[in-house]
Amino acid sequence: MEKFAKVKEVLASVEADAEKFYNGGNNAAGTRVRKAMQDLKNLAQEIRAEVTEKKNSAK
Template identity: 75%
Template sequence: MSKFAKLKEVVAATEADVEKFYNGGNSAAGTRVRKALQEIKGLAQEIRTEITEKKNAAK
């Protein structure tokens, strides 16, 4: 569950940079968003693996 909380934190922290990139035209913010999305991708994969392991252990 802590990984999901971390995922939500990263998404929330990235929101300002998304706003700067799309509405302000700030290219550096776009780079930060891409980096955050890569981190989100990794966290999502870890959560998926954890869920699969827990599901299979219950069988």
């Protein structure tokens, strides 16, 4: 559950940069958004692995 909380934290932290990139044309903010999205992808993969492991161990 702590990784899920981390996903929410990363999303909240990147929101301002997404606004700057999409509405302000700030390319540096776009780079930060891309990095955050990569971090989210990695976190999501870790969560998927944990869920699969927990699901399979319950059988």
